[in-house]
Amino acid sequence: MSLLSWTLWLLSSLAGDPQVTQRRRMSDQGSTGWPIPPDICHIDRVSTEILCLICEELQPSHGEKEDLLALCLVSRRLYLVTTPYLYRNLRIDLTRASHIRLIQRLIHSGSQLASKIRWLTISGTEKQTDLQLQDIDLLFSRLVRLQEFAWNGSLDIPHHTLQTLRNRFPKAGLRIGALQTMLQGLPAPAPSHATLLHPGCKHLRAFHFLSLGSGSLYTGFKRDLIHMLHHNPQLCSLHLDTYLEPWDKSLRNDPELLNELHSGPLPRVSSLILATSLFTTGEIELCAQRGMFRRVLLLRVHNSKQFLSICARSLDIKDITFVPEHGLRFGGLIAQVDRLAGSKRPPFRKVRSLRYQTLEHMSSFTQHQPEMPWYLIAQMPRLNLLEHYPFLLLSSRTGPQLGATTTTGLKKLRDLVPGVQKIVVHISARPLQSRARLGIIRELATFERLNDVSLYLFAGNGYNCPAMLQQSMCRQIFQEFLAARKPTIHSQEPLTVIFKFVEPRLFTSSKWFTPDYRFTLTTSGTIEAFRRQDECVIVSLRMDRLTNDQLQSSGRMQKFARALNWDWRGYGRERERRESNADANATLWDIWAY
Structure with a gap:
């Protein structure tokens, strides 16, 4: 309520209220009391124009609406003023x-x-x-003042919708999040109704596409995608992901597609995900040479050669998710990373978040020991978030091997990047591994700047941890973490420890990101506990x-x-x-x- 009162005082002063102006002068002359009494700050005395200005400040272009919802429930007058801003x-x-x-x-x-709508998102369009x-x-x-339109679901956007967007809102941004749901493949659209070729897509700002495999795309999809890149210089986010597609190393460069890429301008994207073999390494290298990846801030690549080509041309990468292909030998990759680190402008000097995943497909019957990417971590002095996911993808075996996270690895991590603030750790939840689990917790407590820890506890097949045992285990781990923490460590931010018990095949669903228990040590010294509800x-x-x-x-x-x-x-x-x-x-x- 103090923040709202201060906002009302400031806006009323700008409006020229004589009483508020006099009180403000008294405050500037040295008065230590609150300059505005409650009778002046009463909500009924504030004009509707000032309330609208407050709603303008509380309403972000993207995000949640908690602040507006809180105002909406105060009184009927605020309900009538705030409701249009909710839309x-x-x-x-x-x-x-x-x-x-x-x-x-x-x-x-x-x-x-x-x-009142300015940003409109329509999802679930695959079942329209x-x-x-x-x-x-x-x-x-x-619609009157549409500024941005997002379409999530099907790639087949109605022609009339794109035409209306082009005629009535020519400057409105467009975001497409397409999901291929048909097992038989994506059918080829009519040339006049193709979404990627439509003139209404000239202000495309984000294109996210998830398919079941590059082989199921219609003929000419890649050429249409290149055409879309040429005609959208404002494109800032490009995500191409493929579900359950083994990496195809037999793809060769097509001279016609290379000429097509070289024939027109390319956008400079800031968010890039290439988790598909749709583009070859030569095509990615050509795009990198033409400056398409020069401003990349968020990067996720599943091919080591393409990863190096993009990093060599990027200047300000801050978030990296690296998922190397199965069977990769790290000798040549380490040499290339060292060569990039020795250049005039090392590409990893500004990286703050590293997510490293070692995946194996269900068709693979071999398993290698998960390895931490120390060769990358050593080149990231500003790293403050580290996530390592060593697990098998869609396999009957779940979770990492017991040696995936060790005290030795955590000691090495502390020596390389002592300023890490958030770590995701995968440990075993079996009772026989309690001693190793305790050693990992005590080693985590030695990180001085660590304020966010996510513990994924894997039980494995044939062992189900009861709910009461889960709660007592989480409480015991958190108490051990606080007991092992140095008394000299006083963080200005609260300390949060998140627990997630991973069941077989849980990581393939949305429940993977929902914590089961969360313990927080506030800056005042109190402890807050959260348990996932029913x-x-x-x-x-x-x-x-x-x-x-x-x-x-x-x-x-x-x-x-x-x-x-x-x-x-x-x-x-x-x-x-x-x-x-x-x-x-x-x-x-x-x-x-x-």
Whole structure:
């Protein structure tokens, strides 16, 4: 409340309030008391224009809306003033019933909420229907000041949507996040309706594409992608990822595609992910020579030669995720890294985050000992975040080998980069490994600037750690960490230790990033504990994605009512909310729910 009062005081002073101006002069002359009494700072005395200025400052272009939601619940007047700002950055998921109601509320006749939208994100488009496309077209006709549009799901963006974006909002940015969901491959679109060739994509700022394999793409996709690069100089993010695709080393350079790359200008991207064999090493080298990767800040590459080609031409890389191909021998790679480190402008001098993953595909039957990339860490003096994920990809075996994280490796890491602030460690959760686990925890406590530790505990197949044992183990590890920490270490930031118990195949789902337990030592010396709650939010989200026909199943009714602790009246309210008129019963719940 003090921050809000100070903001009101400052804005009221600028507005010329004589009482506030006099109080401000008294404060400048040496008065130590709070310059504004509560009767002047009362919210009812503030004009609507000043409240709108406050909402402008609290509303970011991208991000969460907690501050605006807090203001929205204070009073009805703030609710009426703040609600339009909640719609500025809007995300719509076509697979959720509550978001479909939200679209109906936006396109309702007489509603002015759609005119407030400036950043619009539409996801779930891989399961779109003709009726939903009509609602999207109607929603676009209500937009007035669109600044950026993001389309996530299908690569086949409706032609009418791109045409409207080109005609009505020629300066609006476009972001595409495409996901290939068809096992039979991506069909070739008509030339006049191809998304990458459409004139409405001339202001493309981000292109993210995840496919099932480069062999399943339609013929000419790579050429269309090169055409898109030539006509989008403002492109800043390019992510090309392939799911379950073994690296193809037999690809050769195509002279026609090399000439195509050399024929036009290329953008200078700042975020680059190349986790596919769509482009050859020669093509990446040509793009690097032409300055496409000169401004890269975030880099993720799965090929060692392409990794070196990009790093040799980049100047300010700060975040690196390196996933070398299976069977890579590090002798030649270390020599190349040393050569780059000895250049006039070493590419790794500004790196602050390093994520290193050693993956093996399910078709591989050999396993090598995971190795920390010491040859890279030694060239990164400013490194403050280190994540190492040594595990098998889609295998019956889960987790790293028992020697993946050792006390010897942590001592070497402390000698190379003592300023590390965040570390992700993978250790065993088996009771027989308690002594080795304790040694790792005590070694982590010796890092002076460490304030964020993520511990992934792998139980392995055939062993399930009970919930009560998990909680006591996490509490014991955190107490050992605090006991081994030097008393002279006093960080200005809170110390956080996150625990995650990894089950078989868990790393292939979104639960991999959800912590089970979190302990925080605040700067005041108090300890805060967090435990992952039950699956109510996940069950509610699953129910929101069901259709009305699926919701009528008696088995689903009993399942959801039991998971959400509902009675039949609560389930009936959900049915009534779906069947009622959206413009009359839709609430702010449709915006910030889940």
